[in-house]
Amino acid sequence: ADLVQSLARMKTSTxxxxxxxxxxxxxxxxxxxxxxQ
Incomplete structure (x- = not known):
């Protein structure tokens, strides 16, 4: 979850x-x- 949160903070697309x-x-x-999903 930490990796996904970090990527999201960097405005990485889903x-x-x-x-x-x-x-x-x-x-x-x-x-x-x-x-x-």
Whole structure:
């Protein structure tokens, strides 16, 4: 949640935040479940 909040504060678009999170997950660096609704 901290990462998403930081990205939102930098005016990152929702679409870009989702792309960033997907890339982090693909790299194996996301320890948890990513659910995009």
């Amino acid at each position: 679409r870009d935040i989702i792309s960033i999170l997907r890339a982090i997950k693909a790299a194996g660096a996301l320890h948890g479940e990513l659910v995009v």
